[in-house]
Amino acid sequence: MAVRQIRNGKAAGPDNIPAEALKSDVEVTTSMLYPLFKKICEEGQVSMDWIEGHFVKIPKNGDPSKCENYRGITLLSIPRKVFIRVLLNRMKDADRSCTDQISTLRIIAEQSVEWNSSLYINFTYYEKAFDSVDRRTLWKLLRHYGVPEKIVKIIRNSYDGLQCKVVHRGQLTDAFQVRTGVRQGCLLSPFLFLLVVDWIMRTSTSERKHGMQWTAQNQLDDLDFADDLALLSHTHEQMQTKTASVAAVSASAGLSIHKGKTKVLKFKAENSNLMAKLWNM
Structure with a gap:
């Protein structure tokens, strides 16, 4: 199953093994990879060949x-991706679409018109999100969310001694160590980042005082999908308080909010028409 889930047409990692080669005969590939994966699970140590990645700059x-005008993708070993897919299949719920959150946000806006109430939405953007996550916090959160210790050990060991070489004009630079963040291009990284964001939002909005009244008993404080966050409040003052709390908790996990790219959208119902105003934080 995990071998078939790897997409074709992706660049190979440092070992130059493409996905198509592994998928050409799944039974043979499985028989070759199974002993390796079993050994990793038993010993908690990953192959040393998997700690290196080739970093590609995408303008x-x-x-x-300027460096900030490039997005970095790390080309990683495809067999490593198969193993990571095995771990994800054990930990991760079925995929959800961002359309779920978009639909919810639309319902909230429509309810604001119906109830003639103001609505503030803070579209929060993290600066260099994947590259900034504090790993010590990440290991604690994996345990906090009930990930088995054996899997935590495997993930942690896969980051020990992590190094990259930059692809520049067809050549590779010398290797350098990467000590912070989760890896761009790794199948596991969105899941790890999601755990951090979920903890940030649960911690910063635990008092449930500044959200939207969603049901008679519950408030809705935010809508999240990966690193796309939308904070919800009724008033400007509530939004300021909530944003400050989110920023403080985010900082404890190594993340900082990008003030230039974070936008606040204000909806105000007047005479059954929805008026909207957008401004920077």
């Missing part, structure tokens, strides 16, 4: 001479 909009 974004803006001045190409």
Whole structure:
């Protein structure tokens, strides 16, 4: 199952083994990888060949001479990705779509019109999110959320001694160690980051005082999908308080809110028409 879940057409890692080679005969691949995966699970140690990645720079909009205008993707071993997929299949719930959250947000806006109430939405953006996560906090959160200690050990060991080489003009630089964050390009990274974000939101909104009244008994404080966050409040003052709390808890996990890219959207119902105003934090 895990071998078939790996997508074709992806660049191979440092070992130059493409996904297509592994999927050409799944039974043979499984018989070859199973003893290795079993040994990793028993000993908690990953292959040393898996700790290296090749870092590829993908340009974004803006001045190409500035580092912040590039997005980095790490090319990792495809057999490693198969093993990570095995771990994910054991830990992760069935996939959900971001359309679930979009639909919920639309319902909230429509309810604001119906109830003639103001609505503030803070679309929060983290600066260098994946690269900034504090790993010591991450290991604690894995245990906090009930991930078996054996799996925590495997994940942690896969980050020990982590190193990258940058692909520049077709050549590789010398290797350097990566001591913070989760790996761009790793199947496990979105799941790990999601645990951190979930803990941040649960901790910063634990008092349940500044959210939207969703049901008679419950408030809705935020809508999240991966690193896309939408904080919800009725008033400007409540939103300021909530944002400050989220920023403080985020900082304890190594994350910082990008003030330039974080936007607040204000909805105000007037005469059954929804008025919207957008501004920066």
